[in-house]
Amino acid sequence: MSIAIVGGTGPEGSGLALRWARAGETIIIGSRDAQRALKTARQLSASAGADKTISGTENRFACSDAEIVVLTVPFAAHAETLKHIKPSLRSGQILVDTTVPLAASVGGKPTRTLGVWQGSAAQQAAELVPEGVIVVAAFHNLAAELLQQEGAIDCDVIVCSDDKDAGKRVRELARKIPGVRALDGGKLENARVVEQITAVLIGLNIRYKGHSGLRITGLPETAYEN
Amino acid sequence: MSIAIVGGTGPEGSGLALRWARAGETIIIGSRDAQRALKTARQLSASAGADKTISGTENRFACSDAEIVVLTVPFAAHAETLKHIKPSLRSGQILVDTTVPLAASVGGKPTRTLGVWQGSAAQQAAELVPEGVIVVAAFHNLAAELLQQEGAIDCDVIVCSDDKDAGKRVRELARKIPGVRALDGGKLENARVVEQITAVLIGLNIRYKGHSGLRITGLPETAYEN
Numbered sequence: 001m002s003i004a005i006v007g008g009t010g011p012e013g014s015g016l017a018l019r020w021a022r023a024g025e026t027i028i029i030g031s032r033d034a035q036r037a038l039k040t041a042r043q044l045s046a047s048a049g050a051d052k053t054i055s056g057t058e059n060r061f062a063c064s065d066a067e068i069v070v071l072t073v074p075f076a077a078h079a080e081t082l083k084h085i086k087p088s089l090r091s092g093q094i095l096v097d098t099t100v101p102l103a104a105s106v107g108g109k110p111t112r113t114l115g116v117w118q119g120s121a122a123q124q125a126a127e128l129v130p131e132g133v134i135v136v137a138a139f140h141n142l143a144a145e146l147l148q149q150e151g152a153i154d155c156d157v158i159v160c161s162d163d164k165d166a167g168k169r170v171r172e173l174a175r176k177i178p179g180v181r182a183l184d185g186g187k188l189e190n191a192r193v194v195e196q197i198t199a200v201l202i203g204l205n206i207r208y209k210g211h212s213g214l215r216i217t218g219l220p221e222t223a224y225e226n
Numbered sequence: 227m228s229i230a231i232v233g234g235t236g237p238e239g240s241g242l243a244l245r246w247a248r249a250g251e252t253i254i255i256g257s258r259d260a261q262r263a264l265k266t267a268r269q270l271s272a273s274a275g276a277d278k279t280i281s282g283t284e285n286r287f288a289c290s291d292a293e294i295v296v297l298t299v300p301f302a303a304h305a306e307t308l309k310h311i312k313p314s315l316r317s318g319q320i321l322v323d324t325t326v327p328l329a330a331s332v333g334g335k336p337t338r339t340l341g342v343w344q345g346s347a348a349q350q351a352a353e354l355v356p357e358g359v360i361v362v363a364a365f366h367n368l369a370a371e372l373l374q375q376e377g378a379i380d381c382d383v384i385v386c387s388d389d390k391d392a393g394k395r396v397r398e399l400a401r402k403i404p405g406v407r408a409l410d411g412g413k414l415e416n417a418r419v420v421e422q423i424t425a426v427l428i429g430l431n432i433r434y435k436g437h438s439g440l441r442i443t444g445l446p447e448t449a450y451e452n
Contacts, residue, residue, distance in 0.1 A: 219438050
């Protein structure tokens with residue numbers, strides 16, 4: 001199984017790529033610029049270890065080779081990128097959307113979000129992918145700075161999808177990042193809230209100088225196993 | 227200093243009342259029905275200990291005697307209650323809004339929220355209180371079931387307000403609940419997100435049979451002290 005990271009040269013995408021490569025996943029870094037993708041892939045390979053498989057190519061090529069496509073572009077490029085990769089997506093693929101519609105996308109504050117007509121970036125994605133491509137919203141609340149470092153990450157990942165099997169697969173992927181626990185956040189529409197939590201975390205980061213995340217408390221241990 | 231709990235006969239209000247009474251605060255339970263308020267006050271006194279001060283009266287009377295007014299009514303009664311207590315509120319008072327605009331208020335799901343024109347219940351409250359009354363949004367994510375039990379609560383409280391001093395006072399109040407840590411969530415407008423987190427937590431409770439809460443990670447210890 002290989003994972004394409006669309007926008008994989010950015011901080012969130014390269015951080016996820018690094019963590020998954022270390023866990024033994026086959027990673028394809030996607031970028032608008034194939035040369036930049038290759039450069040990032042080489043840098044990440046150096047960090048992840050020589051036996052790890054990280055390649056780099058243009059976004060569209062990255063998608064056609066992958067079983068799971070992870071979208072990690074800024075919201076300003078969200079719709080445009082989805083339209084661009086659409087011809088390379090096929091029924092049965094999972095598209096993991098990590099995008100947060102921060103107001104910073106249009107020159108506003110990173111502590112505010114934009115209203116997306118469909119309700120969330122993930123729901124916008126669901127409208128833009130070909131039929132049969134399953135959208136899963138996840139990883140919004142994982143700080144890129146922490147992904148790029150070594151060590152366990154003290155954060156839970158809330159996964160939202162209308163497809164139970166795809167959600168489960170993405171939770172398994174989340175658990176490959178040391179420290180991360182993954183939870184079923186219910187339907188894709190719940191990404192509305194999970195995306196926006198990021199704006200609050202960014203505010204806390206600014207106020208308190210940290211890289212905040214969140215842990216859900218009060219659930220049985222079995223909640224994190226499946 | 228005394229704290230009026232408007233809607234204090236409900237699960238969230240009586241839970242907060244119990245915790246604060248145990249911490250030595252003077253509590254006035256408010257209800258539309260003075261007799262019900264008195265009854266709840268007596269029950270809570272029995273739980274909290276004979277030396278604790280919990281009285282009960284009609285919402286409006288409760289407010290006029292208090293320095294801090296905590297609003298814990300369902301969203302369906304939010305605007306109406308604020309209009310009702312308005313004549314009893316005065317400049318300098320702090321109104322703590324705990325309300326979550328759940329879609330259940332209008333017969334919808336408790337895992338969904340309503341769009342509030344002002345952006346959040348707390349911002350609606352800010353529009354309905356007399357001038358000089360300071361609105362602080364807090365306690366949305368604390369499960370009533372846990373408040374009503376003994377023992378520490380494994381949850382952080384994110385406090386949002388446009389008034390720094392009032393926010394600090396409410397954070398101090400939050401820290402009187404064993405286990406609770408309090409954080410400055412920034413301006414009142416950020417209640418938009420904090421309120422909605424509750425809908426996600428309710429979804430997790432239904433899915434996993436728990437009483438979920440949240441902890442913010444990745445911040446320096448000093449973040450929780452002030």
